[in-house]
Amino acid sequence: GENVEQHPSTLSVQEGDSAVIKCTYSDSASNYFPWYKQELGKRPQLIIDIRSNVGEKKDQRIAVTLNKTAKHFSLHITETQPEDSAVYFCAASMGWRGSQGNLIFGKGTKLSVKP
Amino acid sequence: SAVISQKPSRDICQRGTSLTIQCQVDSQVTMMFWYRQQPGQSLTLIATANQGSEATYESGFVIDKFPISRPNLTFSTLTVSNMSPEDSSIYLCSVALYRDNEQFFGPGTRLTVL
Numbered sequence: 005g006e007n008v009e010q011h012p013s014t015l016s017v018q019e020g021d022s023a024v025i026k027c028t029y030s031d032s033a034s035n036y037f038p039w040y041k042q043e044l045g046k047r048p049q050l051i052i053d054i055r056s057n058v059g060e061k062k063d064q065r066i067a068v069t070l071n072k073t074a075k076h077f078s079l080h081i082t083e084t085q086p087e088d089s090a091v092y093f094c095a096a097s098m099g100w101r102g103s104q105g106n107l108i109f110g111k112g113t114k115l116s117v118k119p
Numbered sequence: 120s121a122v123i124s125q126k127p128s129r130d131i132c133q134r135g136t137s138l139t140i141q142c143q144v145d146s147q148v149t150m151m152f153w154y155r156q157q158p159g160q161s162l163t164l165i166a167t168a169n170q171g172s173e174a175t176y177e178s179g180f181v182i183d184k185f186p187i188s189r190p191n192l193t194f195s196t197l198t199v200s201n202m203s204p205e206d207s208s209i210y211l212c213s214v215a216l217y218r219d220n221e222q223f224f225g226p227g228t229r230l231t232v233l
Contacts, residue, residue, distance in 0.1 A: 047211065047225065047226050047227055048211075048224050050221055050223060093162065106152070107162075107213075107222060109161045110161065111161045
């Protein structure tokens with residue numbers, strides 16, 4: 005089955021710097037890659053996603069890139085702010101071709117943005 | 120996105136008892152899922168709740184321990200049966216409008232088993 009590796013497990017940056025979180029997946033059939041942000045005590049929130057027919061997607065300060073050949077995708081946050089501090093999870097899904105679109109999650113990255 | 124609610128938001132239970140968690144959505148959705156998130160850990164899928172048929176369980180999860188119902192397109196329940204302290208966790212439902220669409224999470228149920 006699918007396996008998703010996420011790195012780093014913790015990341016500390018200064019406010020205004022950029023942060024990059026990387027994930028690799030094992031099953032080339034995966035075609036949907038969402039990113040979730042989870043603040044302490046809150047539910048995971050979908051912040052951006054990308055499908056396998058696109059190489060990059062951007063939404064204001066966040067962007068996601070996908071390299072299907074290498075089977076890895078990354079989250080980029082620019083001009084980080086203290087409110088970006090949270091745990092970020094990547095996930096992969098095979099959609100229709102898999103088990104009804106199950107999401108397989110990485111282990112998470114705890115991002116701390118220092119003011 | 121849909122508005123998703125869960126009941127209860129938290130509970131403290133005695134070992135050997137069972138707890139039923141409810142997930143309600145304000146609009147009809149195709150897919151409903153149940154996840155477990157142990158303290159400081161990632162999310163693990165327990166099962167996909169299928170309307171009108173038995174849930175589809177992931178490896179390591181069985182129906183006798185986690186019976187699931189989904190009577191319609193807006194509601195599902197997860198029961199944690201014969202609880203032990205190892206079942207202490209946050210249980211979250213998620214929904215997707217379509218099979219190949221974004222998933223949105225409910226607020227979660229924090230369960231503590233003594």
